Amino acid sequence: MFPNVTNLKSIFISYPTKKLQWQTTVCKKLIANSASTLERLSFQWSGNQLDFAPVHRTVFPKLRELEIFKRSLPRYEDLERIGQVVIESFPALESLKIDSGILYKFQSWSPTKVPLSLKSLEMKGYSSYKQMYYLLNIRCSLKTLVLDRVKFDDIGHRVDELPTILYSVLKTFSPTLEKLSIDLRWWIGGKQLEWKFPVFPVMKRLRVVNNGVLEKIAFENPCSDVFGRIDYKVCFPVLESLHVCIEAINLSPLDAFLPMENNGCSMVVDWVKEIDIRRIRLFVRAVPR
Known part of the structure; x- marks a missing residue:
């Protein structure tokens, strides 16, 4: 039922484990299917690797609020992916809540490329x-x-x-x-x-x-x-x-x-x-x- 929802405005994702693959699949579809209407996204996860793929190469034109939290710092290649997603996927971003370690360790994200719409x-x-x-x-x-x-x-x-x-x-x-x-x-x-x-x-x-x-x-x-x-x-x-x-x-x-x-x-x-x-x-x- 849930993957068929296409008009969500707010989504909170928390990956408790990487063992239940069906959870990851459902979450990906929920986010991707609501790309045109989503205004708020909170993305938290645990485990050794980051799975931020559901928003990669997808534009969210109405997304204003974004939260990205990780219990432990991801690998450098994962940090690069996060930075690239923030640049390409959220052109209207106004509010960003993020782990300080993730923000600083972006490798491919130059701080000068932060969306100018960012206010918080x-x-x-x-x-x-x-x-x-x-x-x-x-x-x-x-x-x-x-x-x-x-x-x-x-x-x-x-x-x-x-x-x-x-x-x-x-x-x-x-x-x-x-x-x-x-x-x-x-x-x-x-x-x-x-x-x-x-x-x-x-x-x-x-x-x-x-x-x-x-x-x-x-x-x-x-x-x-x-x-x-x-x-x-x-x-x-x-x-x-x-x-x-x-x-x-x-x-x-x-x-x-x-x-x-x-x-x-x-x-x-x-x-x-x-x-x-x-x-x-x-x-x-x-x-x-």
């Missing part, structure tokens, strides 16, 4: 230095950027470059970015670095999750070309929602985003309608000697 990019899983650097070449006018569990564990002695790469990525998309969610989980070996945030003229929702690294934060002020304390009128003139999650013992990020005046009142402007502050506790397991 969500990278799931640990993002490394190379993956963040890769984002600098994307030329889309993003409205939403989600960086989940950014962890620069591959930078080695170049730890001082972390603030620069983060600022460059944020600056690239800042003119059009309306929603930013970033989860910082890197470890810098006790160094205290200065992290810089650009101006976000159309930012409406900001979410920052920090594990204690952001101890020194500075905000851009184009009028003076100097980074300093936050000025919401300059940095976030239309911000509506602020969510800051910080380590319980380190209140530095809170002071940066919610500075207090001498009279004890917060300097947050009245157009910020929602403020969500959460404190998390990091547990350390004691190892007996």
Whole structure:
């Protein structure tokens, strides 16, 4: 019955195993038969090899939302196939949710070929230095950027470059970015670095999750070309929602985003309608000697 359906708008595919071949066959037919009407596709799989064939050499003119997740990274040749499919099959793509490891390791997909229609990019899983650097070449006018569990564990002695790469990525998309969610989980070996945030003229929702690294934060002020304390009128003139999650013992990020005046009142402007502050506790397991 299912392979005969030809007008689906949304499909969620999850391959639990490669042993049941009939499941794979049905899924392929479902996706291919609804190519002209499909608007949303979520594709998840397990196993050693990727079977993304159902959309290869097939154009989906109405597809706007695409999710691609893998429990473990595919082989390089499979990554190439994913990149080629995204380029050729989804010309109207607006929202892409993808494992950060898959996005960065595309070999045949130049980031300059990302569909210009893309407005939302969500990278799931640990993002490394190379993956963040890769984002600098994307030329889309993003409205939403989600960086989940950014962890620069591959930078080695170049730890001082972390603030620069983060600022460059944020600056690239800042003119059009309306929603930013970033989860910082890197470890810098006790160094205290200065992290810089650009101006976000159309930012409406900001979410920052920090594990204690952001101890020194500075905000851009184009009028003076100097980074300093936050000025919401300059940095976030239309911000509506602020969510800051910080380590319980380190209140530095809170002071940066919610500075207090001498009279004890917060300097947050009245157009910020929602403020969500959460404190998390990091547990350390004691190892007996």
